[in-house]
Amino acid sequence: MNPDDDVIIIGAGIGGLAFALALQRAGVPFRIYESAPELKPLGVGLNLLPHAIKALTDLGLQKRLLAKGVETREYSFYTRHGQHVYSEPRGMFAGYDWPQISIHRGDLHSVLLEAVKERCGADKVVLDHKCVAVEQDETGVTVRFDNGKGETLAPQRGAIAVACDGVHSVLRRQHHPKEAVPRYEGTTQYRGTTRLQPFLSGASMAYLGTYETGKLIIYPIRNNIDAEGRQLVNWVIELSKPNDQLLRDWNRQCSVDEFIANFEDWRFDWMDVPAVLRAADSIYEYPMVDQDPLPFWTVGRTTLMGDAAHPMMPRGSNGAAQAIIDGITLAPMLAARDDWPAVLKDYEAQRLKATGDVVLANREIAPDAVLRVVHERTGGQPFRDIADVISRDELVQWQERYRKVAGFAADDLRKAD
Numbered sequence: 043m044n045p046d047d048d049v050i051i052i053g054a055g056i057g058g059l060a061f062a063l064a065l066q067r068a069g070v071p072f073r074i075y076e077s078a079p080e081l082k083p084l085g086v087g088l089n090l091l092p093h094a095i096k097a098l099t100d101l102g103l104q105k106r107l108l109a110k111g112v113e114t115r116e117y118s119f120y121t122r123h124g125q126h127v128y129s130e131p132r133g134m135f136a137g138y139d140w141p142q143i144s145i146h147r148g149d150l151h152s153v154l155l156e157a158v159k160e161r162c163g164a165d166k167v168v169l170d171h172k173c174v175a176v177e178q179d180e181t182g183v184t185v186r187f188d189n190g191k192g193e194t195l196a197p198q199r200g201a202i203a204v205a206c207d208g209v210h211s212v213l214r215r216q217h218h219p220k221e222a223v224p225r226y227e228g229t230t231q232y233r234g235t236t237r238l239q240p241f242l243s244g245a246s247m248a249y250l251g252t253y254e255t256g257k258l259i260i261y262p263i264r265n266n267i268d269a270e271g272r273q274l275v276n277w278v279i280e281l282s283k284p285n286d287q288l289l290r291d292w293n294r295q296c297s298v299d300e301f302i303a304n305f306e307d308w309r310f311d312w313m314d315v316p317a318v319l320r321a322a323d324s325i326y327e328y329p330m331v332d333q334d335p336l337p338f339w340t341v342g343r344t345t346l347m348g349d350a351a352h353p354m355m356p357r358g359s360n361g362a363a364q365a366i367i368d369g370i371t372l373a374p375m376l377a378a379r380d381d382w383p384a385v386l387k388d389y390e391a392q393r394l395k396a397t398g399d400v401v402l403a404n405r406e407i408a409p410d411a412v413l414r415v416v417h418e419r420t421g422g423q424p425f426r427d428i429a430d431v432i433s434r435d436e437l438v439q440w441q442e443r444y445r446k447v448a449g450f451a452a453d454d455l456r457k458a459d
C-alpha cells in the first residue's frame with residue numbers, strides 16, 4: 043500500500059474517529075493526525091439520538107455504547123416551579139428501531155478510539171500533530187504540522203485531506219479567511235456532572251424552565267457508579283447573559299456562583315436542584331454560539347467534516363450526531379469511486395444543506411419549545427391545570443415538529459434505509 047493513496051484525517055475527535063471506522067469498514071486506507079499529545083476522556087454528557095445510534099449500530103458499536111451509557115427512556119418537561127407539563131417516551135420505548143443513549147462524551151470517545159485501535163492497529167492515531175496548513179497539487183495533498191509548541195514536524199502526504207478538527211478548524215480558516223466571527227445567541231451554557239441516586243424513571247431526561255429565568259436539562263449518563271447504586275448525572279444550564287468574550291473552549295471551568303442564584307428556590311419533591319448543582323464534580327462554561335452555514339466545504343482534494351464544517355449550538359444533541367453521519371456518508375462514496383475530488387464535491391452536495399438546515403433550525407426551535415409556549419401563556423406564573431394552558435394534542439404536535447426539524451422523525455429514519 044502506498045501511503046500517498048491514504049485519506050488523511052485531521053483530528054481524532056468524535057467525527058474523525060467515526061469516519062476512520064467507516065473508512066476501515068469500506069476498505070479505504072487512511073491515517074489520522076491529532077493535535078493533543080494524549081487522548082483523554084474529556085467533556086461531560088451528550089445524547090445520542092436514534093439517527094446517531096443508527097449510524098453507530100452500522101459500525102457495530104451499539105452494545106458497547108449501551109454498556110457505558112444510559113438508555114434514555116423518556117423526556118419530561120417541567121416549569122421552573124417544578125410543575126409537570128408533559129412526558130413522552132424516547133428511542134425504542136417510543137417505537138424507534140434504535141435506542142437513544144445518554145453518555146459521557148469521554149465514554150463515547152473511548153468506545154470509538156478502542157474500536158479504531160482494535161480494528162486498525164494501536165498506532166493508527168498519530169498524536170501531538172497539530173495541523174497548521176494543507177497544500178495540494180494534481181496528485182495529492184501535503185499536510186503541514188507542528189507539535190503545538192511551534193516546532194515544525196515532517197509534512198505528511200496523502201491522496202485527500204478531511205478536516206475533522208472541530209470548531210477552530212485550520213482548513214476552514216484557510217479556505218474561508220474572511221468568515222464572520224461566531225454568532226452569539228445571547229445565552230451561555232454551564233455543564234457539569236453530579237453523583238446522584240436515580241430520579242424519576244431512572245432513565246429520564248428532564249427539561250425545566252426557560253433561559254430568561256434559568257433553564258436546566260438533567261439526565262443520567264452512567265449507571266451504578268458505586269456501591270450505593272448512584273448514577274453519574276449530567277446537567278446543563280442555559281442562562282441569558284451578555285458575553286463579549288465568546289471563548290469556544292470546551293475545557294473552560296467555572297464556579298457554581300456564576301448561576302446558582304437563579305436556582306436557589308428550585309426545591310421539588312423529586313429533586314433538590316441547588317443541592318445537585320452545588321455537589322458537581324466540575325463545571326464548564328460554553329457560549330451558545332454557532333456559525334452561518336458555509337457556501338462550500340470542498341476545495342480540490344480537501345474537505346470539512348463535523349464541527350469544522352457545521353459548528354452548531356450545543357443544543358438538541360445534534361453536534362456529535364451530524365459529525366458521525368458525515369463520516370458514514372463519505373466513506374462508502376470514496377470506496378465506490380476513484381475520482382476522489384469529485385466524490386468530495388458530491389459529499390458536500392449531500393451534506394452541506396442538510397447540516398446547514400440543522401444549524402439554522404437550532405436557532406429557531408429547541409427540544410423544549412413547549413416550555414417556552416407554556417411560559418408565554420402563563421406569564422411565567424404557576425398554573426392550576428396544564429390543560430387550561432395547552433392541549434395534549436398541541437403538546438404532541440410541538441414535539442413532532444421538533445423531531446422533523448432535527449432529522450430524527452421515526453418514519454424519516456425508516457425511509458432512509
Ligand SMILES: Cc1cc2nc3c(=O)[nH]c(=O)nc-3n(C[C@H](O)[C@H](O)[C@H](O)COP(=O)(O)OP(=O)(O)OC[C@H]3O[C@@H](n4cnc5c(N)ncnc54)[C@H](O)[C@@H]3O)c2cc1C
Nearest residue numbers: 053055056057077084085086173207208292348349361362
Ligand atoms: C475536549 C472536548 C470536550 C467536549 N465536550 C463536549 C461536551 O461535554 N458536550 C458536547 O455536547 N460537546 C462537547 N464537545 C464537542 C463535541 O465533541 C463535538 O461538537 C461533536 O462531537 C463533533 O465532533 P467533531 O469531531 O467535529 O469535533 P471534536 O469532537 O471537537 O473533535 C475535534 C478534534 O480535533 C482535534 N484538533 C483540533 N485542532 C486540530 C489541529 N489543528 N490539528 C489536529 N487536530 C486538531 C481536537 O483536539 C479534537 O480531538 C467537546 C469537544 C472537545 C474537543
